Amino acid sequence: MSVTTPSEVDHDDTPAGREEPGSRPPTVSRRRRRLRPYTLAVPAVLLCVGILYPFFVGVSYTVFNFSAANPNPAFVGLRNFAEITTSAPFWNSVRVTGSFAVTATVVETVLGVGVALLLYRGGILGKVLERALIVPLMVAPILAAIMWKLLLLPEVGWVRPLLAGLGVTDYTGTDSPLWAFIWSVVVDAWIYTPFVAIIALAGLRSLPASPFEAAAVDGAGWWFTFRRLTLPMLWPYVFVAVIFRLMDSLKMFDIIFGLTTGGPGDSTTTLQINAYLESISYARYSRGITYMVVLWAAVYLISMVLVGYLRRLQNRTAGEAT
């Protein structure tokens, strides 16, 4: 017969005050108690391994010359990085990726805040639109891209007759690099402006009323109130949306690929599209993953800077509020 000594019994889990009179506290052995922190960590460790293992495998591919044409690859060190960073297609895709991410984020932020301000005014129409606003977000981006591609096709789409009605007769869809870029931004904005608007609207609704009441009493105009009160107080909320949109836009693949396949020429070929072409279409796996690792590093560094700025912004706003 085993005897449990008082020192081996864990009473910590059940505060004495909550014990039912006459009930026996559960006993936990010392061994189980010591193992508990580790068992609690098991799901987190498994999750980390699940995430990090493919990541490290991917990173390791970058130092080999693995491709369909070369199924038994050799170690090549940093040659893949050297080759792609000295190639014109890489720098072209860096330029396209950066231009697209900045333009789309700015457009969506401005439109999103504008839409949020309109919806904040309330009314029946506002309430209906608020619910309708999330519809584009429910469409898979690749489907939205294909839908827009059909709309934009001059021979069959609706855009050409609409523009013709406005007097535009030389519409050629996504045939020119400039218009391919503009339409890519338009489709991205169509899908994601509601995302920014929803976050901005939530921010607007959480702003304290008293500063606005004071401004109204002092006779401040709409523009003054917006510039000096609304925008500074709303900015930490909007900036969260900016971070999400910028990071997502830097990784842009589906919308542009569905709409233009990266063309005409290479005018809308982003880093992700180059990664896809190298990895899947050309079966040069190591080069494709090198593109992805470079993009990952860029997104990681930029997100660190932006999150640091957001933290300072939130601290400053909290300081101003107190």
Add this chain to the structure above:
Amino acid sequence: MNSEPRPRLGLARRDLLRIAGLGTALSAAAPLLSACGFGGGPADEGGSAADAVTGAFDWKKHDGKTVKLLMNKHPYTDALKAHQAEFTTKTGITLQIDEFPESNYFDKVTLELQSGQGGYDAFMLGAYMVWQYGPPGYLEDLNPWINNASATHAEFEPADFYPNLLTAGQWDFTNGNPLGGDRQWMLPWGFESNVVAYRKDVFDKLGLTPAEDFDSLIELAKTIDTKASSNGFGDMYGIAVRGSKEWATIHPGFMTMYTRLGLKDFAVENGRLKPTMNTPEAIAFTDKWAGMVRDSGPAGWTSYTWYQASSDLGAGKAGMLFDADIASYFQNEKTTAAGKLAWHPGPKGPDGNLNTNLWIWSLAMNSASKNKEAAWWFLQWAESKEHLQYAATQGQHIDAVRRSVATSAEYKDRLAPNTGFLETFEQVIDSTKIQFTPQKNFFDATTSWAAALQDIYGGADAKSTLDELATSLEPRVND
């Protein structure tokens, strides 16, 4: 006791632990890479599984087995599905068919083959894919199976296939070497020759005849573009061809006309490929082609795949289509243009040649299949005269890859209502073959070529664009 703080090392203990952890993770990952397919691929075991098949051939030998097929969503697959009960009755083998649309079909095939898991026993592919999937050993050589009388039924008759189609599935995997050899990586199942389809009613009303040379084709397209709408044919443009940024833009009409003019994509010099799409003649042709599309093609051309190009012909928006003959054939039923289409081989070369590039939908066996014998039983049935005759006459399995099917009265009767279709087929079939130089980076080369063509269409200088293309391609195709 020394109370002074210990001098800090460059790395704290926690940092060292982190580095050790990272190192451990990396070293653990390295040997596991092979488990993920890295450096793997199906091993070349030196012999063929076909050698193990002995005794008399028996269709029922694999009764009760299941063959998994990865297929493109295509009329050829529809005909197979309509006929598959016949196969199961004959062999006792069940087919499990997974279909994917063409837009992402080859991504699926690439991932499946690269995994090396043998999830599918057989699949559809094109000749150009052999150049990418063959070298890593993803494809089973079918010749040992064909040549083994115990594994192949007596009526299989490989000689019945059009020779150029059979040759398209053979290659020794040496860049620049011609197709052919003693290994058969795929069997042709259905194919497309690239010719001109046109609106006969438009031609009749405008008093036009099909172009016999390239310059006439350009003028003809311009004439249709300017005169069709004023003659009651709506907003019709001159000629539809593919224009999207992908390899498939180059291989149909463009490559056919390029080849008829005597032009080559690469020259082989001292075992290295030298891009030749920037010779003066090639530059002149490319500039003319882009100009033809700009002047007489559709707006939004850079989005045009085979689907948009052929749909425009069917919808009455295009007067001509220079593309796969079956793409236009399918537009001759249940469309605005139904019954009004006619076919012509297209412009001849200066020497009168009708060299034509082709696309072949073929069937191949996954070298990682764990079910190779049953898979071959399926392949030989799907490639048999029995199935192909059924598919070509009861389904939409056109063009026929077997001479016996293509020359059968039933097949000819079926195609007879399509004005000039059979005559065109018969004129080009002997000159129809893969016109590209076989090389392992085909998709990179042709996608880049399509991007350059788009740039030239957009107004870029043809010479500098093609010079830049050739310069950038040269190291990549020889890597």
